[in-house]
Amino acid sequence: MSHAVLHVTGARPNFPKAAPVVAALRARQVEQVLVHTGQHYDDKMSEVFFRDLRLPRPDINLGVGSGTQAGQTAAIMTALETVFLERRPAMVVVYGDVNSTVAAALVAAKLQIPIAHVEAGLRSFDWTMPEEVNRVVTDRLSDVVLATSPDAIAHLAHEGVPAERIHLVGNPMIDTLLAARDRFTPDVVAALGLPDEPYAVATLHRPGNVDDPADVAALVAAVHAVADQVRVVLPLHPRGRGRLEDAGLLDHAGVSVTDPLGYLDFMGLVDGAQLVVTDSGGVQEETTVLGVPCLTLRPNTERPVTITHGTNRLVTREALPQAVADALAAGRPAAWPVPPLWDGHAGERIADVLVAELRARG
Template identity: 50%
Template sequence: MLIDIIAGARPNFMKIAPIIRAIDARAAAGGRLRYRLVHTGQHYDASMSGAFFEQLGIPEPQVNLEVGSGTQAEQTGAIMIRYEQLLREAPSSLCLVVGDVTSTMACAIVAQKLHVPVAHVEAGIRSGDWTMPEEINRMVTDAITNWFFTTSETANANLRNAGVGQERIFFVGNTMIDTLLHHRPNFAKPDFFDALGLTRGAYFVATLHRPANVDGIEGLARLLDAIVKGARGLPVIFPVHPRTAKTLQTMGALPDAIRQVDPQPYLQFNYLVENALAVITDSGGITEECTVLGIPCLTLRDSTERPETVSTGTNELIGTDPAALAPALERLFAGEWKKGGIPEKWDGKTAQRIVDALEELIDMRAVAAH
């Protein structure tokens, strides 16, 4: 059985890496699953070239649709046209999509229209915020998915509430955590770490890329100022997202405590996180990594599609008002931040459970065909 594994943006590759390892291991033991890695080319980043794939142990994609940049509509249309052409020329038996980027939704739509069943890894998560493109991608993808691989009981409940039968939901855990735990022994100190005089537990990591936080000069300046004031003189390592960089180009000099660096490779970024006092972010995936690494996380959003990082983990929703940072950071410095725990099935074995389920589905389809 040939499975298309779809990836189009950096977080996707972190999510598929353990699935590829698990399929390869099962195939070596006589398993019947085979995969075709399809890179849509939705995002191109120099750090996503050979070194990134090498770090994560991902083979070069068998197919690159080379869609490139553009508006969401342009990217969606281009991905659909090129993936449809691929499936017509060389059909697969299943389309496996991960996460919530444009590629996830676009390839799911194409597959279903060509009668190729769809499995969605990280299905069922919801922020309730329709201003986020990712929320629309999640909802559309889950509306046409056959089999749902979920990260939490909250996601399971979201799907059941939408009318999905329990027999189509597989609570497997979180492949991002598989990747994190697999590579944790290999986290690597960034080149600038010693040059900036950084020491464990004596700096912050900040990542900002949500439009509401970074598209306006005044709003971004207020956020950065609040971060610096709350950090009490500790350095703030700021790997700058390309979207954020565009706004920074029109701003004046950043406060001295802000140490602007390029986006970091996976192993270097997580070294920074694991050794930080805390992380300040508007990302979703980083809140998961902080939870497992036991690092306090302050999320500059009003909602999250990963509530388990708040209810169980080390994350707190601070909101988008810069004034909310000061009292939260005061609690951190007072030693009053919650210790947190690790959500159920975030144990590094998610990909194995996914492959188990896929093999079971193959057997069920084979029986049904006869």
């Protein structure tokens, strides 16, 4: 077995979480291997993130591409098994809740390779979300669980995870945000050819919003009602784009659709917005730190700390137009609470935990 820590990334949400951990371990002179599964494989969904976040080029790119939940997860597992057997890492580090995360955890557990899960313990308690299955399975298999917030600690303890495995380290995604903030692209609105006026940002891709035709129709009507009040800019995820456009998303002059943006461009867009409408998990966290009012179009969130310690609130499609009116009337807050340890140093704390674990294992 080697002494290397092997990181598994695969999708857009993984990269801002991994970057601070990779950097902190490098500063501690830990041997590392970075694997990109290729779950998100085009430039706008992955490659631009390596450039924007100054991540090293992946040592291994598996190029698995898209597929069904089962097909994609199986392809990642098959490819990772070969990598793990060849490299025999001292530890596998996984991030978040995407298919690459649970696939890596399953393979590592069966090969008896220690697993560390960054962003452990988040729970929506909604088993219709594939991500919830991925979270719970990954946490159950992990030897080290690294939590971003106290509520995650409580979930892990309730599920019987031994206390010695649990570490409250803060949120490495916020490390990335704070480190890159002076590089956010401030003129992205002008670059997109949009008028110089207030705007909202929307990110919408969850199955509960974009898979069923009736849901898509209701969502488009809600977005149009928002665009009656403020221009809406949508960097549109490939998932569901065709259905949203077929349902008439672009029929409103106040709606501007773009391709997915790189990290710096997207965060510059969010930072300048009056508000954000989203069904994404990570955006709830980023707006919490930036102080941008966030309206989350979901019945639940695995990140309740963004509601109790941030700018986020849950809304239905029916309630969205009034919630937007209220947010526009209130304006962006002058001050707001931020969750504990979301201070830009989570990557360092994670690295310290991992180094101590490696030393304890010899």
